[in-house]
Amino acid sequence: MPSPLEPQFIQDFTHFEQHVAKLISRAGWTIETAKTNQPGYDLVAKKENLLVAVQVKWLKNNVTAPQLLSFANFLDSNEGKQFNLGWFITTKGFGGPALSLIRSWNKDTKIRCGIAHENKLVNINGFEDIASGNNNGTTNSDNENNTSKKLYFGIFTCKGGVGKTTVAGHLAGALALQGFNVALVDLDPEQNLQKLVGDGVFVPNPNGVGTTIQVFDESVWHEDAARDCQIVICDCSPALERNPKKLVERLDYCIIPTTLNPLGINKHGKVIQQTVQEIRQINKNAHLFVVVNNFKDPGVRRFKLLKQVYATAYDEISKIDNKFHCIDPEEVCIRASDLLYYWGIHILENPDNPASRLAFDLIGGRCYPREDFISLADYIERKAGIGILRTS
Ligand SMILES: Nc1ncnc2c1ncn2[C@@H]1O[C@H](COP(=O)(O)OP(=O)(O)OP(=O)(O)O)[C@@H](O)[C@H]1O
Numbered sequence: 001m002p003s004p005l006e007p008q009f010i011q012d013f014t015h016f017e018q019h020v021a022k023l024i025s026r027a028g029w030t031i032e033t034a035k036t037n038q039p040g041y042d043l044v045a046k047k048e049n050l051l052v053a054v055q056v057k058w059l060k061n062n063v064t065a066p067q068l069l070s071f072a073n074f075l076d077s078n079e080g081k082q083f084n085l086g087w088f089i090t091t092k093g094f095g096g097p098a099l100s101l102i103r104s105w106n107k108d109t110k111i112r113c114g115i116a117h118e119n120k121l122v123n124i125n126g127f128e129d130i131a132s133g134n135n136n137g138t139t140n141s142d143n144e145n146n147t148s149k150k151l152y153f154g155i156f157t158c159k160g161g162v163g164k165t166t167v168a169g170h171l172a173g174a175l176a177l178q179g180f181n182v183a184l185v186d187l188d189p190e191q192n193l194q195k196l197v198g199d200g201v202f203v204p205n206p207n208g209v210g211t212t213i214q215v216f217d218e219s220v221w222h223e224d225a226a227r228d229c230q231i232v233i234c235d236c237s238p239a240l241e242r243n244p245k246k247l248v249e250r251l252d253y254c255i256i257p258t259t260l261n262p263l264g265i266n267k268h269g270k271v272i273q274q275t276v277q278e279i280r281q282i283n284k285n286a287h288l289f290v291v292v293n294n295f296k297d298p299g300v301r302r303f304k305l306l307k308q309v310y311a312t313a314y315d316e317i318s319k320i321d322n323k324f325h326c327i328d329p330e331e332v333c334i335r336a337s338d339l340l341y342y343w344g345i346h347i348l349e350n351p352d353n354p355a356s357r358l359a360f361d362l363i364g365g366r367c368y369p370r371e372d373f374i375s376l377a378d379y380i381e382r383k384a385g386i387g388i389l390r391t392s
């Protein structure tokens with residue numbers, strides 16, 4: 001469906017936000033922009049005793065249920081409670097699951113959802129009160145500087161099938177559990193990540209605002225479509241030239257999954273060497289982390305031997321590249337697990353509706369993937385300094 005808006009309103013977030021502000025202020029509301037990096041909302045609308053948090057979603061595709069849930073959760077938080085209402089206004093429309101969610105809310109809900117057309121806000125639920133009026137207001141938006149700095153992760157190795165998609169999805173899950181909103185960008189034409197993560201994930205947080213994982217195809221990806229995400233994770237194609245150069249240049253961190261199999265260990269060392277060379281032709285600054293995936297405990301003696309060969313294989317790269325880090329598998333690795341092995345089985349079992357939950361369910365009170373990916377997220381947070389993204 002084409003967007004109901006003229007191109008000048010949808011060319012970027014700032015224009016669209018200005019347009020939304022104009023429509024609201026025409027109906028007699030005073031509009032203020034939220035402070036830079038304000039989580040939860042973009043504009044505040046005031047009229048008489050009413051205070052409204054307005055979330056402006058500039059999207060090339062439909063709103064998903066997790067995006068709406070995240071806003072609902074914000075309105076329920078201590079900070080959100082000061083607002084009488086929350087308006088969720090988007091460019092294009094609302095997807096099926098988002099519409100079902102809206103239908104499940106009753107009249108008492110604080111959320112009103114709408115689509116901004118050229119001259120009016122089209123109501124999805126309860127927008128009658130701001131759909132008319134003729135004042136010509138604008139915001140004092142300072143959005144040129146308002147786009148927060150995002151950290152970009154690429155999950156890349158030039159070898160296929162070693163766990164890029166698995167790592168991308170579950171690292172996003174672990175970071176969302178730690179309080180970050182994450183955008184996943186699927187750069188692989190196979191689109192496994194999009195198929196499996198579907199419309200995204202909302203991770204509720206009983207002590208605060210929940211977080212979301214949103215998934216974008218490379219063709220619709222734009223930073224402004226994920227303004228509330230602090231972290232962007234790209235599931236790269238194993239052929240580096242198939243990944244958009246602009247995104248590879250933009251990577252702050254690259255996670256390179258490998259395996260620790262006895263016979264493959266030297267070959268994998270060469271693959272990593274080639275992977276690093278390829279990345280470095282385009283991006284000289286990203287920190288590169290090799291992580292062992294699909295790890296099976298070989299026993300103490302064999303592990304010592306494997307680790308020694310593994311470290312030697314990467315020593316040479318470390319000598320010439322001070323942003324190359326090999327994660328000691330004793331510190332952090334992703335263990336082999338049935339949960340991860342079967343995570344993708346929906347693609348075969350149910351190709352029409354392959355969306356699958358992340359492999360974070362507990363079995364016998366524990367879950368290797370959850371523990372391992374939280375450890376990996378922790379490691380990255382410590383070593384790569386993503387703590388700078390935390391606002392509180
Ligand atoms: N830790 C693990 N434990 C068990 N199975 C795993 C693990 N990691 C990945 N797998 C399995 O390995 C296979 C390949 O993983 P995945 O698709 O994530 O790799 P990939 O690098 O993205 O592949 P491609 O190059 O085809 O995109 C999958 O079938 C997955 O189930």
Ligand SMILES: [Mg+2]
Pocket residue numbers: 164165166188192235
């Ligand atoms: Mg993949």
